[in-house]
Amino acid sequence: GQNIDQPTEMTATEGAIVQINCTYQTSGFNGLFWYQQHAGEAPTFLSYNVLDGLEEKGRFSSFLSRSKGYSYLLLKELQMKDSASYLCAVLDSNYQLIWGAGTKLIIKP
Amino acid sequence: NAGVTQTPKFRVLKTGQSMTLLCAQDMNHEYMYWYRQDPGMGLRLIHYSVGEGTTAKGEVPDGYNVSRLKKQNFLLGLESAAPSQTSVYFCASTDRENQPQHFGDGTRLSIL
Numbered sequence: 552g553q554n555i556d557q558p559t560e561m562t563a564t565e566g567a568i569v570q571i572n573c574t575y576q577t578s579g580f581n582g583l584f585w586y587q588q589h590a591g592e593a594p595t596f597l598s599y600n601v602l603d604g605l606e607e608k609g610r611f612s613s614f615l616s617r618s619k620g621y622s623y624l625l626l627k628e629l630q631m632k633d634s635a636s637y638l639c640a641v642l643d644s645n646y647q648l649i650w651g652a653g654t655k656l657i658i659k660p
Numbered sequence: 661n662a663g664v665t666q667t668p669k670f671r672v673l674k675t676g677q678s679m680t681l682l683c684a685q686d687m688n689h690e691y692m693y694w695y696r697q698d699p700g701m702g703l704r705l706i707h708y709s710v711g712e713g714t715t716a717k718g719e720v721p722d723g724y725n726v727s728r729l730k731k732q733n734f735l736l737g738l739e740s741a742a743p744s745q746t747s748v749y750f751c752a753s754t755d756r757e758n759q760p761q762h763f764g765d766g767t768r769l770s771i772l
Contacts, residue, residue: 555702582758593750594703596760638702646757647718650702 553577555651557639562657563629571624571637571654579644585613585624586638588653594638597624626656634658662686666751666764673741673771681736681767683751691754692734693718693761694726696747703750709734741771 554576563569575583582601586594600606600615600622612625624637636653643649664685673679683692690711695703705718707726715726723745725737734753738745748768752761 559700584760593763593765595763599758599760601758640703642758647705648703648761650704652700652702 553641553643553649555639555641555649557637557651557654559652560655560657562659563626565629565631565658565660567629568625568627569629569656571626571639571656573622573624573639573651575620575622575639575641575649575651577641577643577649580617581642581644581646583613583615583622584640584642584648585622586640588636588638590635597637629658631658631660664751664753664762664764666749666767668767669765670768671770673738673769675741675743675771677741679738679741681738681749681751681769683734683736683753683764684732685734685751685753685762686732687753687755687762688731689753689755689762690731691757691761692728693752694724694734694736695750695752696720696745697750697766698747706736706749743771745769746771 556574585597588594598613605614610627615622636655638653639651640648667682693708694706709728712731727735751764754761
């Protein structure tokens with residue numbers, strides 16, 4: 552079966568750095584997406600990785616290791632508005648997105 | 661700059677009633693998707709469409725039907741609503757499968 556694992560909840564302090572991990576086992580791989588979802592709102596796109604390595608976009612970076620079936624999202628200089636759920640999703644061999652259950656990130660002042 | 665629009669935003673139904681959820685996108689996207697999101701679970705694909713006039717089943721299609729008569733619209737129907745279909749429903753679209761999906765604001769549906 553196909554499986555995406557992420558921690559259910561994480562807590563971090565405003566101004567700090569946090570790393571949210573995602574491991575996956577899927578039938579094929581055509582890329583990995585990270586989305587942000589604030590409570591009661593729609594998911595919004597953050598990043599896409601298809602090759603190994605680190606992609607940096609402002610305060611957010613995403614890393615991929617295809618051989619390990621592993622990705623992480625790194626958030627720097629945390630702000631209160633970063634409190635949200637972060638969803639990891641893998642595009643499988645049929646180009647279907649397989650979604651993790653999401654990691655709820657709580658930012659404390 | 662509407663993007664993806666879902667109607668209605670909220671609805672309460674009684675068991676056995678039917679209804680249709682409408683999704684409209686103004687980005688000329690080929691691919692459209694219907695998901696449901698339940699607490700503690702990832703988004704689950706109900707049905708999707710790869711172009712006008714086409715539909716296909718996703719992971720959890722039972723109890724739902726869809727139609728894509730026009731490229732910009734993707735309709736999700738519940739034939740006979742059941743309490744297990746209480747959920748938040750999201751529509752999404754994209755122009756290519758390996759491009760980010762754009763989501764509507766969701767429809768919160770309760771079945772009593």
